[in-house]
């Protein structure tokens with residue numbers, strides 16, 4: 001992106017921010033998401049859940065990796081998932097994203113989309129983004145080019161070759177650079193970013209595709225304390241606009257971002273509540289310290 005384009009984008013954003021608010025929309029705007037009338041193609045969250053798992057079971061060669069797992073997440077919620085090694089956290093994410101098929105159980109996106117009827121690419125198209133632990137950005141491309149590419153990813157080969165950012169997309173990209181703390185690194189090659197910056201860039205790439213639900217697997221593993229703190233800030237700004245499921249072992253990070261924490265153990269929910277509540281739960285203490 002040229003400095004002129006960046007400046008133009010910044011000007012447009014400033015003008016947008018300064019424009020008088022138009023008040024409530026007919027539907028009540030984002031605040032009224034729960035009571036909005038459902039339209040086809042949208043995720044129906046009128047029942048107050050964006051993700052719903054009920055009594056899910058998965059066995060690998062007779063070993064019950066997921067064993068009667070039930071949980072749900074509200075729209076806009078930032079849910080933290082913790083649990084000892086082998087608890088089933090990754091397998092749960094594999095099920096939600098269509099990578100692993102459960103033997104039995106229900107997995108719904110909103111109240112109408114049965115995720116078990118969709119494959120991995122379809123689930124991504126429906127609006128479920130996943131961030132694996134290791135950053136996977138295009139190392140040879142600049143920060144800007146990575147984000148631009150993320151916008152192109154939804155397009156066909158032909159339309160992606162002809163793809164040119166329109167002004168709304170330029171604004172979105174400029175806004176994203178600020179959100180992910182990379183506004184000063186627009187032209188830097190992604191391969192030269194720090195580990196934390198690469199993670200933010202990948203999160204930015206996912207966000208460019210407007211996911212409704214974002215699954216994040218150990219997002220702060222390997223980050224410095226400062227990067228971890230900035231990631232916490234980032235997640236707190238995303239909550240509300242997106243629903244987030246964060247699997248993490250770093251308890252101080254969880255403490256900064258969490259509202260409800262779900263503890264998985266042996267493939268099902270062992271405890272759920274605030275971090276203080278689950279940390280003082282005898283069963284949780286037993287699985288973390290007693291093994």
Ligand SMILES: Nc1ncnc2c1ncn2[C@@H]1O[C@H](COP(=O)(O)OP(=O)(O)OP(=O)(O)O)[C@@H](O)[C@H]1O
Nearest residue numbers: 060061063065083084085086087088089090091092
């Ligand atoms: N494809 C597979 N085949 C056989 N066993 C598997 C497979 N995938 C997972 N498992 C087993 O299922 C259990 C749950 O694994 P999973 O990776 O989901 O746990 P986790 O909570 O993500 O652990 P960690 O915190 O170590 O990443 C483990 O005992 C694991 O060895």
